[in-house]
Amino acid sequence: MFCLLVLTFYGDKLDEKQIKEIEEAQRHMLLNLNKFNFLDFFPRIGKVLFRKRWNELFQMRREQEVLVPLIGAQKKAKEERKLARENDEFVSSYVDMLLDLQLPEDKRKLDEGEMVSLCSEFLAGTDTTSMALQWVMANLVKYPHVQERILEEIKGVIENKDETEMKEDDLPKLQYLKAVILEGLRRHPPMHLQDGVGSKCLGEPMAFKPERFLNETTNNEGEEVFDITGTREIKMMPFGAARRMCPASGLALLHLEYFVANLVSKFEWKTKEGCDVDFSKKQEFTVVMKNPLEGHVYPRV
Numbered sequence: 001m002f003c004l005l006v007l008t009f010y011g012d013k014l015d016e017k018q019i020k021e022i023e024e025a026q027r028h029m030l031l032n033l034n035k036f037n038f039l040d041f042f043p044r045i046g047k048v049l050f051r052k053r054w055n056e057l058f059q060m061r062r063e064q065e066v067l068v069p070l071i072g073a074q075k076k077a078k079e080e081r082k083l084a085r086e087n088d089e090f091v092s093s094y095v096d097m098l099l100d101l102q103l104p105e106d107k108r109k110l111d112e113g114e115m116v117s118l119c120s121e122f123l124a125g126t127d128t129t130s131m132a133l134q135w136v137m138a139n140l141v142k143y144p145h146v147q148e149r150i151l152e153e154i155k156g157v158i159e160n161k162d163e164t165e166m167k168e169d170d171l172p173k174l175q176y177l178k179a180v181i182l183e184g185l186r187r188h189p190p191m192h193l194q195d196g197v198g199s200k201c202l203g204e205p206m207a208f209k210p211e212r213f214l215n216e217t218t219n220n221e222g223e224e225v226f227d228i229t230g231t232r233e234i235k236m237m238p239f240g241a242a243r244r245m246c247p248a249s250g251l252a253l254l255h256l257e258y259f260v261a262n263l264v265s266k267f268e269w270k271t272k273e274g275c276d277v278d279f280s281k282k283q284e285f286t287v288v289m290k291n292p293l294e295g296h297v298y299p300r301v
């Protein structure tokens with residue numbers, strides 16, 4: 001949560017108490033959001049008939065306002081940087097970008113409420129990525145040969161052998177890694193929308209077999225061929241499809257490849273002594289591991 005908040009409010013000082021409050025408000029929202037879906041269908045009469053539920057929703061929305069002081073502080077810091085003409089050297093946060101945004105039709109900036117919603121949505125969106133990461137790492141712990149193969153692939157593409165950090169530019173060269181991430185998303189989609197689709201088309205649906213995607217990651221010209229958007233055909237849809245498809249699928253895939261590449265190149269991942277990986281799942285906002293992964297990590301020498 002701390003890293004996410006840094007991305008969102010880069011440069012602002014966050015204390016433990018603020019982080020905890022935001023974490024609690026986000027968690028409360030993610031665990032309860034589904035209870036309010038039906039309110040979409042009867043917006044007018046529903047306000048009278050389901051007044052109690054609407055009040056609950058408003059109360060949950062008020063909890064999100066813990067983000068307001070952080071947005072305010074970020075705005076002030078941005079204005080001060082502008083006065084001191086320091087903006088050019090500064091790394092922008094998500095909030096900085098929102099502050100610059102001008103709504104073309106209404107010809108106005110975002111108001112405070114809209115900023116709170118967008119920040120909260122941004123933080124919530126990344127919950128899916130961290131859950132996908134946990135499922136992939138669980139499979140790497142369970143199947144050490146897959147982990148080994150990723151490591152071999154990484155060693156094959158690193159030019160400077162002393163360099164241990166994988167950079168964004170290295171990722172397109174890692175086809176097997178890409179296949180592992182796709183297989184992780186197929187086998188354990190964090191948002192449960194596509195049961196059956198991946199299964200029918202891909203054979204041996206319950207097995208974790210990254211190889212099934214190996215011929216699909218790129219063609220001879222190095223272009224992506226696996227159609228994760230489901231525009232040409234739908235083999236699986238971890239990011240949904242069509243108009244409501246996840247707008248951050250590219251970002252999520254990039255993050256997953258980057259994190260897994262670095263986690264594997266720097267550490268060997270194993271199970272806790274005498275334990276096996278438990279793939280039982282539990283539905284929260286995302287599909288989570290019922291018994292979260294307890295891996296042991298060993299720095300690679």
Ligand code: HEM
Pocket residue numbers: 121122125126128129132189190191193237238239240241243244245246247248249251252253
């Ligand atoms: C592995 C990671 C992710 C998965 C599996 C995933 C999955 C999905 C799915 C299935 C939907 C469509 C839901 C529907 O049909 O209504 C969706 C929507 C959305 N996702 Fe993601 N997502 C991921 C990461 C992210 C990230 C990192 C962000 C933001 C930074 C994000 C932001 C959104 C937003 C804003 C929507 C709503 C789009 C709309 O309703 O028009 N997602 N996501």
